[in-house]
Amino acid sequence: MIQAPGLSLDGIEYAPNHKRILQSVSFDVWPGQCVGILGPNGTGKSTLLRIIAGVLQPSGGTVWLNGRNLQQWSVRERAQQLAFVPQHTNLTFPFRAREVVLMGRTPFLQRWQKERPEDWRIVDEAMTLTDTTHLAERDATTLSGGEMQRVALARALAQQPSFLLLDEPTTNLDLRHQVEILDVITRLARTGVTILAAFHDLNLAATYCSTMILLKNGEVYASGPPLTVLTPQTLGTVFSVEVFLGTNPATGAPYVIPLSTKK
C-alpha cells in the first residue's frame, strides 16, 4: 500500500496588511517523520507552525491534514490529532503543573465530563516522559523557563497527538534536558507520530531530524535530509555566515561550525 503524506502544505502564503511573511511554502511530511524547520530570526518559522496548528489563517494556499483540508476540520477534531507547543506558555493563576498537563485531555472530554482514570494515567505517562513528575504538585507560575517548557510539552503529549508541532522546544533547556526531550521526540516519531519542530540549533536539528526545511525570507530555500540542506553554500546564503562543515563523530550527521560573518 502506498502511504499518503499525513501533512501536506500547498502554496501557503501569509501576508497580513500586505506585509509578506510567507510565500508559496509547499512540502509534504510523512507519518513518523521528524522534520526540522530552520532559518534566521524573523524568517517565518513560528508563523508557519501557527498556520499548521490552525492558530493563524493563511492568506493563500491549503494545509492538508490526513488528506483533508485543515479548514474543514472542527477545532475539536483537530485538537484530537494535532498538538502544538508555542515558544512560551505563561500562566496568570497558580495552577499546579499536573493540572496544566491534564488540560491536554480537554479535546477528549465532554463539557461536563470529569477526567477518567485513563486520563490521569496518560497525564502521568506524559510527565514521566518529560521528567516533570517531581514538579506535579508545584504551582506552575513558579516554574523556571525550562521546567515550564517541559510541562507544556507534557501537556501536548497528553493529547496523544498524531501530529506534534513544536516551536523551539529546546531553547530554554539545559544540556541534559535538551537531549532527553529530543530522545522522547525521536521515540515518538518511531511510533508513527509526525513531528514538525522549529529549531535554532542547527547541530541539534541535524542529529535528530530526518528531514530539514530551510526558510529564507518566508520561502523554502532548501529541503531534504540534513546532508543536502546543510552545505556551506546554503548556510552562507541563508544565514550570511561562513561555516566549516564537519561530521559529528558520534552520529555521522553534518556538524556546523560558524567561522565569521560575511562582510
Add this chain to the structure above:
Amino acid sequence: MNGSAETYALSPHSSIARHSGWSLSAGLVLLIFSMVVAVSLGTVSLPFETTGRLLIKGVLQLPVEGTERAQATIIYLIRFPRVLAAVLVGALLALSGVVMQGLFRNPMADAGIIGVSSGGAVGGILAISMGLAASSSLALPCATFAGALLTAFAIYFFTMRGGRTPLTTLLLVGIAFNAMLASLISLILSLAQDYELSQQMFFWLMGGLDGRGWTHVQMVFPFALGGFLLILLLSRDLNVLLLGEETATSLGLNVEVVKRLLLVLSALMAGAAVAVSGIVGFVGLVVPHIVRLIVGPDHRLLLPAAALGGAIFLVWCDLLARTLIPLEEVGLGVVTAFVGGPFFLHLLLREEKRQRGEL
C-alpha cells in the same frame, strides 16, 4: 490494567476531588449562618433562634402567631429581602470579577476598576431619567446591562494585545473610562428637570442596598441564575484560556467565540448587580483572589466558590454598613472600599514585584 485504573480513580490526584465537596458545603453553611446573623441584627435586634424559626416558617409558608407578627414583618418585608439582595449582588460581582480576570488574563480586572460598572450606571440613570425604569421592572437591569456591555466591548478592544492585557494598559484605560463615564453621569444629572427623578437617580447612584426589597430581588434573580449556569458551562474553557490563546486554540477551543461569550456574561452579571445596588466597588477584585487562595484556580470549583464567597462578603459588608453607626447608614461602597482599597494596593505591589522577577 484494571487494577491500576482503580488505583488512579482512588488516588487524590485532583485538587477538585480533594476540596470541592467540603469547601462548597462549608461555604453554604457559612452563608446561611451569615444570613441569619444579618437578618437578626439591626436597629431592633432579634435573637438568632427567633430569626431562624421565622425564616423557616416563612420558607414553609407556615402561619405566624400574634406575638411574633411584628418581628415577622421586619424580617419578611425589610431585612430578609435586603440580605437576599446582598447575596445576589455579592455573588454577581464576584462572578463577573472571576470571569474578567480569566478573560483579560489579568489579576487586576474588575468591573468597577475597568469602568464596566460605570458604564452600567450610565445606562441605569438614562433609564431612570427617561422614566423607563418606573414603567417596567425590566427596563433598569436591561439598561445597566446594555451600558456595561458597551463599555466592556470598548475596553476589550482598547486593551487586548496578543491575547492578554498589559497590567498598566488595563488600569489606565480603566481610569480614562471611569472619568469619561463619571462626567457623562454628571451631565445627565445636571440636565435632569424633574426633581423627583433626580432624587431617585442620586439615591440609586450612591451605591448600596438601603431600601432594596423584594422587587429588586425578583428583578435580578433571573439574571443571576442564568448568568451563573451559563458561566459554569464555560468553566473548563476559562481554565484552558489561561494557558494562552494559541494553546487554547490547539486544545480545541473556539477562542474568539468563547471570549465574546465571556465578555457578554461578565458584563451581564456586573450590569445586573449595578441595577440593584448602583456601583459597589472592589467586591469583584477582592473575593476572587481570596477564594482562589482557598480552593485554587480551577474554574469548575472557583466559580461556585466565588459566588458563595461574594455573597458572604457582601452580606457582612452590608451588615456593617447599616449597624456601624446606630440609626445611620454608612454607604455600602464605603465599607467595601475600606476593605478593597488596601487589598488593591497590595495586589498592585505584588504584581509589580512579579513583573520585575522578584517573586
